[in-house]
Amino acid sequence: MAKKILVTGGLGFIGSHTVVELQSEGFEVVIIDNLYNSKIEVLDNITKISGVKPTYINLDLRDKNAVSAFFDGHKVDGVIHFAASKAVGESVQKPLEYYENNIAALIYVLSAMQKNKVSNFIFSSSCTVYGQADELPITENAPIKFAESPYGNTKQIGEEIITDTTKTSDLNAIALRYFNPTGAHPSAIIGELPIGVPQNLVPFITQTGAGIRAELSVFGDDYPTVDGTAVRDYIHVVDLAKAHIVALKRLIGGTNKTQFETFNIGTGKGNSVLEVIKAFEKVSGKSLNYKIVGRREGDITAAYADTTLANNELGWKAEQSIEDALRDAWKWQQTL
């Protein structure tokens, strides 16, 4: 009997790629998504890739009774919780919306799981919890820094809620701390669908390459880095999706060593903004229109992962390079 997995936010960028990987591994998938930051067409696109249509339920996880009723009516073997608001800048403008959507919903899901004896939980966390780390590459033991934004704070609080819940219940959880998810499925049938002006670098680059945006603004070239522009660890979304599968299998197989484990999910390599631009120009054959402007408020200088723990404990390693991710992101952009 196939294991049934609930994927909240399963029509989103990382969620949809993870659903495809779950289906290819023989899991039965139920998606809950309120389409706040995703499009219903993604459901058919997932089906086009995998040949299997996931069960989809349009439900807002902020509705405690609806969440409880879902778990009463569906027996699932695990939950991968992506559903959350994730724009750093927006979170500064709308803190209460972020705390409700990212914290209240998490509490309702965990409560309903507990009531229905569902114990396997994968949490979508972020390298944002580290702020500007004192040492690079960043390990999971790096100190959690004061959150620069309500978004980052919701990820820190989320991990604390899970920690406290595991102390008094059978919950087994893994938090995956994503570095910078980017790229798209190689089929170019699913990918990143930023609504409005993209906040993140790579979709802004591909939209500039496609002529949708006039030019990219590079936020600062006076950082203490190889070329003055900020450095990040850009991980291909398919590599990231695969990390969720190995983490889920670890919990289902009971090989987790503690009730709550955290893993950095990145490539372990840092690239500056200018290096990403050059890589895009190489894979697309296009010359990118950009200008250097001032730093963006709240940005850190550099972040890239030490992935030793995920390599050794999960047996997971990123396989794709920044060029692979940009090639797939560009191929996807050209279908839009």
Ligand code: WQD
């Ligand atoms: C990357 C670099 C910018 C846009 C955010 C969240 C993080 C995670 C990933 C969810 C930075 C520069 C960007 C532009 C630019 N999301 N940049 N011009 O800020 O590292 O991380 O997304 O978990 O939590 O904080 O990603 O893509 O916004 O920026 O120069 O138009 O590109 O300054 O150095 P970031 P990003």
